[in-house]
Amino acid sequence: MHAITEEVENLLINTHPKLAETENWRRMYVGEMVHPVCTAHRLLPAVVLFVLFIMILNPLISSRTNKESDERRKTQSESTTIIVVTPTHKRPERLADMIRLSQTLSHVSHLHWIVVEDGETTVPAVSRILQRSGVPHVYLATTSSSGMPKRGWTHRNVALQYVKENYERNRSAVLYFADDDNTYDVRLFNDYIRRVERIGVWAVGLVGGAWVEAPHVSSKGKVIAWDVMFAPGRPFATDMAGFAINIRELFRARNASFNLNCAKTYKQGPESCFLSQFGFRKEDLEPFGYKDYPKEILVWHTKTSKSKTRGPKRGYAIESS
Amino acid sequence: MHAITEEVENLLINTHPKLAETENWRRMYVGEMVHPVCTAHRLLPAVVLFVLFIMILNPLISSRTNKESDERRKTQSESTTIIVVTPTHKRPERLADMIRLSQTLSHVSHLHWIVVEDGETTVPAVSRILQRSGVPHVYLATTSSSGMPKRGWTHRNVALQYVKENYERNRSAVLYFADDDNTYDVRLFNDYIRRVERIGVWAVGLVGGAWVEAPHVSSKGKVIAWDVMFAPGRPFATDMAGFAINIRELFRARNASFNLNCAKTYKQGPESCFLSQFGFRKEDLEPFGYKDYPKEILVWHTKTSKSKTRGPKRGYAIESS
Numbered sequence: 001m002h003a004i005t006e007e008v009e010n011l012l013i014n015t016h017p018k019l020a021e022t023e024n025w026r027r028m029y030v031g032e033m034v035h036p037v038c039t040a041h042r043l044l045p046a047v048v049l050f051v052l053f054i055m056i057l058n059p060l061i062s063s064r065t066n067k068e069s070d071e072r073r074k075t076q077s078e079s080t081t082i083i084v085v086t087p088t089h090k091r092p093e094r095l096a097d098m099i100r101l102s103q104t105l106s107h108v109s110h111l112h113w114i115v116v117e118d119g120e121t122t123v124p125a126v127s128r129i130l131q132r133s134g135v136p137h138v139y140l141a142t143t144s145s146s147g148m149p150k151r152g153w154t155h156r157n158v159a160l161q162y163v164k165e166n167y168e169r170n171r172s173a174v175l176y177f178a179d180d181d182n183t184y185d186v187r188l189f190n191d192y193i194r195r196v197e198r199i200g201v202w203a204v205g206l207v208g209g210a211w212v213e214a215p216h217v218s219s220k221g222k223v224i225a226w227d228v229m230f231a232p233g234r235p236f237a238t239d240m241a242g243f244a245i246n247i248r249e250l251f252r253a254r255n256a257s258f259n260l261n262c263a264k265t266y267k268q269g270p271e272s273c274f275l276s277q278f279g280f281r282k283e284d285l286e287p288f289g290y291k292d293y294p295k296e297i298l299v300w301h302t303k304t305s306k307s308k309t310r311g312p313k314r315g316y317a318i319e320s321s
Numbered sequence: 322m323h324a325i326t327e328e329v330e331n332l333l334i335n336t337h338p339k340l341a342e343t344e345n346w347r348r349m350y351v352g353e354m355v356h357p358v359c360t361a362h363r364l365l366p367a368v369v370l371f372v373l374f375i376m377i378l379n380p381l382i383s384s385r386t387n388k389e390s391d392e393r394r395k396t397q398s399e400s401t402t403i404i405v406v407t408p409t410h411k412r413p414e415r416l417a418d419m420i421r422l423s424q425t426l427s428h429v430s431h432l433h434w435i436v437v438e439d440g441e442t443t444v445p446a447v448s449r450i451l452q453r454s455g456v457p458h459v460y461l462a463t464t465s466s467s468g469m470p471k472r473g474w475t476h477r478n479v480a481l482q483y484v485k486e487n488y489e490r491n492r493s494a495v496l497y498f499a500d501d502d503n504t505y506d507v508r509l510f511n512d513y514i515r516r517v518e519r520i521g522v523w524a525v526g527l528v529g530g531a532w533v534e535a536p537h538v539s540s541k542g543k544v545i546a547w548d549v550m551f552a553p554g555r556p557f558a559t560d561m562a563g564f565a566i567n568i569r570e571l572f573r574a575r576n577a578s579f580n581l582n583c584a585k586t587y588k589q590g591p592e593s594c595f596l597s598q599f600g601f602r603k604e605d606l607e608p609f610g611y612k613d614y615p616k617e618i619l620v621w622h623t624k625t626s627k628s629k630t631r632g633p634k635r636g637y638a639i640e641s642s
Contacts, residue, residue, distance in 0.1 A: 092527060096504035096621035103425050103507060128617075183417035186424060203637060206413060206628040212637045229632045294638045296449075300417035303626040307527040311550045316524060316533045317615045 077194045081173040082111045083163060083247070087155035088126070088180050089118035090319050093304040095125055097180040102133035108189040112173075113137040114162060116155035118144070125317050138162070149266050152179075153258040160250065160257060169251040174200075176244040181304050188298035192288040193244045199280060202288040204242040207301035213239055215282075217290040222283045231268050236275035236282065241299045243275065243285075253278045398515045402494040403432045404484060404568070408476035409447070409501050410439035411640050414625040416446055418501040423454035429510040433494075434458040435483060437476035439465070446638050459483070470587050473500075474579040481571065481578060490572040495521075497565040502625050509619035513609040514565045520601060523609040525563040528622035534560055536603075538611040543604045555593035557603060562620045564596065564606075574599045 084105060088094060105111055113135045117123060122141045130137045140162065144154045156177060167173060174196045178184065192202055201223060203214035208230030215238070216225040226237035236243075250256065255277065262273035289295065405426060409415060426432055434456050438444060443462045451458045461483065465475045477498060488494060495517045499505065513523055522544065524535035529551030536559070537546040547558035557564075571577065576598065583594035610616065 092532070093621075093623060095618075096526065096623050099506050099621075100421055100425065100504050103428060104421065106428070107424060125615075125617075183421050185420050203635070205417065205637070205639065206630060209629055210632045211413070211630045211634050211639050214635050214637070227633075227635050294446075295636050296446075296638050297416075300414070300420075302414060302417050302628075305624040305626045307623075308530055309527060309532045311531045312548075313532050314524070314535050314548050315616050316526070316535070317617050318526065318532050 077172075079110065079172065080194045081171065082108065082189055082193050082244075083114060083167075083173055083175045084111060084178045085114045085116070085156060085159040085175060086178050086180050087116050087118065087152035087159075089151065090123065092307050092309050092318075092320065094180065095129065095317075095319060097304055098126055098129050101178070101180050101184075102129050102135060104184050104186065105135050106133045107186045110194075111135060111189065114159045115139045116158055117141040118151065118155060123319065125319060147260055147263065148258075149263055149270075153263070153270060157257045157259075163247060163250060164254065167247060169248070171247065173247045174244050175247055175250065177240045179240065181302060182241050183300040183302045185296075185298040192298065195288075196244045196246050196286060198249055198284070198286060199243060199245050199275070199278065200286045200288055201238055201243045202299070203290075203295075203297050204239045205297035205300040207239045207241070212297060213237075213242065215242075215285065215287045215290070217287045221287070221291075223285045223287050224283065226282075234268060234272035236272040236285075238271050238275070239301055240269075240271055241301055243271070245278075249278055398493075399431075400493060401431065401515045402492065403429065403510055403514050404435060404488075404494055404496045405432060405499045406435045406437070406477060406480040406496060407499050407501050408437050408439065408473035408480075410472065411444065413628050413630050413639075413641065415501065416450065416638075416640060418625055419447055419450050422499070422501050422505075423450050423456060425505050425507065426456050427454045428507045431515075432456060432510065435480045436460045437479055438462040439472065439476060444640065446640060468581055468584065469579075470584055470591075474584070474591060478578045478580075484568060484571060485575065488568055490569070492568065494568045495565050496568055496571065498561045500561065502623060503562050504621040504623045506617075506619040513619065516609075517565045517567050517607060519570055519605070519607060520564060520566050520596065520599065521607045521609055522559055522564045523620070524611075524616075524618050525560045526618035526621040528560045528562070533618060534558075534563065536563075536606065536608045536611070538608045542608070542612075544606045544608050545604065547603075552589050555589060557593040557596035557606075559592050559596070560622055561590075561592055562622055564592070566599075570599055 086101070088098065105113060113130070113133075115126070115130060115137060117126065117139065119141055120143060122139050127139060130139055140158055142154055142158050144150050145157075148154050160175075163173075163175060174193050176189075176193050188202075192200060201215045203212050205212050207213050208228055210229040213226070213228040213230075215223040216227045218224045226232050226234070228237045231237060256274060257277075258270045258274055262270045265273055289298065407422070409419065426434060434451070434454075436447070436451060436458060438447065438460065440462055441464060443460050448460060451460055461479055463475055463479050465471050466478075469475050481496075484494075484496060495514050497510075497514050509523075513521060522536045524533050526533050528534050529549055531550040534547070534549040534551075536544040537548045539545045547553050547555070549558045552558060577595060578598075579591045579595055583591045586594055610619065
């Protein structure tokens with residue numbers, strides 16, 4: 001574990017823990033107002049003018065403040081590390097999926113890829129893909145814990161544990177679960193994930209029997225429901241590809257995991273159960289992309305068709321399931 | 322058409338027509354040998370020694386020559402343009418596939434992407450993907466000609482016509498047909514396609530019911546058969562993803578196309594019929610990757626599973642089939 005810790009340290013050495021500064025910066029002083037009615041009737045025209053003046057100026061000030069806040073958020077987020085967690089398992093299409101995903105992730109700077117093999121050991125052909133990608137990574141292996149659903153649950157927990165053991169809690173980093181067969185637009189990483197301050201959510205295409213699943217956002221910018229076909233009553237009705245978590249939250253809610261309790265509602269997927277453990281209301285989530293024009297989907301829940309494969313392998317490096 | 326020609330001119334302005342030089346360089350003078358038996362019996366030990374000397378030296382010289390030739394080929398190919406032809410059509414997974422492919426191609430330098438829409442007009446959401454990719458491209462649209470199989474045949478012909486009308490015949494460029502749902506390792510472009518001098522062939526994964534389809538290469542480096550499960554008797558039993566053509570050959574065999582004659586053997590696919598029109602024997606093809614260790618597959622004939630999609634589109638830019 002020591003070598004891995006060093007690797008992560010080196011990877012993160014350039015990221016700045018700007019959070020503390022930022023939170024101080026935000027505590028705004030609100031002064032007391034002197035009640036104007038007591039002073040004089042003759043000041044009324046001046047008061048009316050003043051109110052009009054404020055009404056005109058206010059949107060300008062507020063838009064400027066928003067822009068400054070966006071700018072600040074952007075500068076801060078550029079040095080934020082994105083931790084991508086990918087559970088993966090042997091199947092005929094897996095090497096193709098991993099090649100495609102590695103070539104997508106290699107476009108994204110400040111990214112750390114945690115790949116967790118479903119098996120007793122890691123797989124050399126996958127190691128070679130990770131090496132060639134040039135993406136900083138760690139490649140772990142585990143089988144599913146007893147009583148847990150297969151495919152990914154135990155593997156995501158191992159990755160969460162890895163982050164808590166190897167990252168400083170004041171590092172600026174956001175964690176995202178990315179399955180190897182989905183399709184990711186590089187803007188997802190730079191425009192959405194890297195800017196998540198607590199828990200961010202967004203639309204996912206081709207999932208749960210729907211064209212798109214998305215958080216339903218009010219005119220005030222708050223998530224008030226879930227625009228989904230599948231199990232809309234869930235507290236956090238998002239797909240695994242539809243959210244990312246700032247690691248501050250992982251350190252705060254240390255026990256949040258894909259656990260035996262979540263396994264009881266296995267058929268609804270683990271996402272809502274996992275997110276419920278952070279103590280958020282859905283109104284506290286940060287929605288992304290809902291006010292863009294055109295509104296575009298930056299992540300698609302795609303699946304590579306199973307191939308009917310037979311015959312010899314002709315000496316090529318190919319893995320069976 | 323004028324604006325497009327200029328675009329191609331600009332794209333190619335930096336490529337060098339090194340071919341003529343290279344072909345001169347290759348004409349090797351073979352001297353006449355004086356028959357040694359006539360001169361003297363006393364020279365026999367010297368002759369034996371000389372022959373032994375040549376036998377020892379020959380592999381060294383030949384290996385050095387091969388290395389020099391590889392080196393020359395590499396330098397020459399670095400400035401070669403790769404023309405990628407992608408026929409595409411509306412379906413729920415298409416935007417995801419095009420995003421993924423665009424992000425792969427954007428890793429490759431000196432690449433020109435010809436995308437041909439199956440429809441009356443091009444599609445704005447696809448145009449946006451092409452623009453964002455930063456890949457030099459042209460986006461055309463056509464429906465299938467009468468009597469031709471749907472999906473791609475007419476579209477590839479339109480692209481071939483475009484190349485013949487817009488590229489100078491002495492430009493150094495190689496053409497490759499790349500469907501939007503396949504998986505491409507970036508090494509395919511830089512290590513294989515860019516080095517094709519006439520017609521290059523290589524292995525394709527997950528295709529024709531087999532783990533892998535590959536040219537069968539003799540110990541002398543010649544293609545002597547096809548290691549395939551599907552229709553191995555075809556003269557050129559390769560998948561569309563398994564070959565690339567130097568555009569010199571396109572200008573030489575001007576009428577080569579996906580035509581009504583090929584449509585008669587529709588069920589065997591158009592590849593073998595198309596390649597037969599260049600007048601090659603399979604021994605003339607240039608095989609790639611067959612002597613690597615480990616032998617790896619650099620292109621996979623993947624397919625994105627059809628999604629069962631229903632419900633509203635929630636204002637997102639999504640295309641139906």
